[in-house]
Amino acid sequence: MASVSKREHIISHALPLFYQNGFNATGIELIISQAGVSKKTLYKYFKSKDDLILSVLTKRDEIFRRKLIDKTEFLGKTAEGKLLALFDFLHAWFNEVNFFGCMFINASAEFTDIEHPSHIVCSEHKNKIKAYIKSLAFEANIKKSSELSAQLNILMEGAIVEAHVSGDKNSAIKAKKMAEVFINLALSTD
Amino acid sequence: MASVSKREHIISHALPLFYQNGFNATGIELIISQAGVSKKTLYKYFKSKDDLILSVLTKRDEIFRRKLIDKTEFLGKTAEGKLLALFDFLHAWFNEVNFFGCMFINASAEFTDIEHPSHIVCSEHKNKIKAYIKSLAFEANIKKSSELSAQLNILMEGAIVEAHVSGDKNSAIKAKKMAEVFINLALSTD
DNA sequence: AACAAAAGAAACCGATCGGTTTCCTTTAAA
DNA sequence: TTTAAAGGAAACCGATCGGTTTCTTTTGTT
Numbered sequence: 177m178a179s180v181s182k183r184e185h186i187i188s189h190a191l192p193l194f195y196q197n198g199f200n201a202t203g204i205e206l207i208i209s210q211a212g213v214s215k216k217t218l219y220k221y222f223k224s225k226d227d228l229i230l231s232v233l234t235k236r237d238e239i240f241r242r243k244l245i246d247k248t249e250f251l252g253k254t255a256e257g258k259l260l261a262l263f264d265f266l267h268a269w270f271n272e273v274n275f276f277g278c279m280f281i282n283a284s285a286e287f288t289d290i291e292h293p294s295h296i297v298c299s300e301h302k303n304k305i306k307a308y309i310k311s312l313a314f315e316a317n318i319k320k321s322s323e324l325s326a327q328l329n330i331l332m333e334g335a336i337v338e339a340h341v342s343g344d345k346n347s348a349i350k351a352k353k354m355a356e357v358f359i360n361l362a363l364s365t366d
Numbered sequence: 367m368a369s370v371s372k373r374e375h376i377i378s379h380a381l382p383l384f385y386q387n388g389f390n391a392t393g394i395e396l397i398i399s400q401a402g403v404s405k406k407t408l409y410k411y412f413k414s415k416d417d418l419i420l421s422v423l424t425k426r427d428e429i430f431r432r433k434l435i436d437k438t439e440f441l442g443k444t445a446e447g448k449l450l451a452l453f454d455f456l457h458a459w460f461n462e463v464n465f466f467g468c469m470f471i472n473a474s475a476e477f478t479d480i481e482h483p484s485h486i487v488c489s490e491h492k493n494k495i496k497a498y499i500k501s502l503a504f505e506a507n508i509k510k511s512s513e514l515s516a517q518l519n520i521l522m523e524g525a526i527v528e529a530h531v532s533g534d535k536n537s538a539i540k541a542k543k544m545a546e547v548f549i550n551l552a553l554s555t556d
Numbered sequence: 557a558a559c560a561a562a563a564g565a566a567a568c569c570g571a572t573c574g575g576t577t578t579c580c581t582t583t584a585a586a
Numbered sequence: 587t588t589t590a591a592a593g594g595a596a597a598c599c600g601a602t603c604g605g606t607t608t609c610t611t612t613t614g615t616t
Contacts, residue, residue: 182593198476200390204574214594215575225574282475284531286388288466295531302532330541333531334524341474341485341523342492351520357547372563394604404564405605415604 183221255316263352270339277340373411445506453542460529467530
């Protein structure tokens with residue numbers, strides 16, 4: 177197995193463990209046993225557990241946004257439809273068997289300091305998603321695309337928390353109805 | 367110091383430590399040194415760390431809702447004004463020096479299993495807040511009080527996450543403007 | 557002043573933590 | 587086929603984890 181893929185192999189096995197059980201609660205020993213590698217190998221590719229966590233979060237950012245964008249582009253025919261499709265993506269996600277909330281919200285809960293490297297990755301992840309939403313709003317010829325993206329982002333975050341903390345599997349549907357209001361408002365005031 | 371107050375003493379000192387550094391990352395040794403009690407005493411009043419965590423979350427639920435309700439009732443003159451005042455409360459909270467997000471969202475991140483006792487306390491905390499919002503909506507003669515409370519709850523959760531993860535100290539202002547839309551919508555369709 | 561309960565200090569427990577080192581086997585390239 | 591790097595297994599490291607025990611001091615009550 178080549179170096180690059182071995183590194184990826186470890187990351188992909190560590191990811192679901194961190195996601196399901198948290199970062200502090202997941203030990204290195206468990207990760208290597210699940211990945212089928214030795215400690216020596218893990219520490220060859222990652223200089224510390226913090227380094228591994230950072231790499232996992234970066235990977236998760238890539239995977240998650242790729243899925244979000246792909247599904248949104250697939251489901252939405254118009255730019256306006258794509259904005260609404262964001263919530264269909266959320267709905268499907270919330271109803272997956274292995275849904276444990278947003279990994280970045282969860283990471284921010286354990287690394288509360290906003291200056292912490294892991295927290296920064298979380299903040300940047302959210303920024304990238306907001307930028308994508310804004311690009312969709314722009315595509316829909318909405319003048320106040322920044323305002324709308326901030327609004328839809330709040331709705332998405334709220335739906336995620338409601339789904340995870342309260343176990344409300346239909347929170348994305350509720351948020352979608354709310355999103356319609358703001359999209360129509362933004363379109364009408366253009 | 368009487369038994370009851372000593373128990374409360376430990377809880378009140380453990381609370382900010384858990385809030386700031388998380389649950390798994392906060393050790394018993396740190397808690398007793400901050401509280402100025404011995405391990406023996408701590409384990410006299412709490413049968414385990416999990417038990418202490420549960421007690422801290424229960425205490426936090428009481429303190430937080432008391433503050434939310436008091437401030438909301440103080441700021442809002444009408445029932446409608448109280449619904450909006452919820453977001454003024456959030457705004458003040460987000461701008462406190464020691465704001466590290468919602469302790470219940472954070473706890474749910476570490477105890478992801480929805481059946482976990484600590485997660486259940488978090489879910490119930492959110493239910494109680496939704497019930498309070500609903501009572502305000504009812505007071506404002508809004509027929510669909512359940513729907514509105516669910517909507518405002520999503521906005522509040524979204525604002526909290528945005529404030530904590532992205533450090534946006536004005537997210538409550540944005541959410542408040544969004545809330546106005548739904549309050550007016552609920553009032554007009556009555 | 558005598559006494560019992562409460563609580564502090566600290567040693568101690570086994571387990572686990574993140575991380576390093578040693579030794580041996582597998583692998584792949586020359 | 588020789589050789590060297592890669593990687594697995596596991597011992598080992600000091601530190602810390604949650605939790606218990608022992609022993610001593612403090613406290614409050616009679």
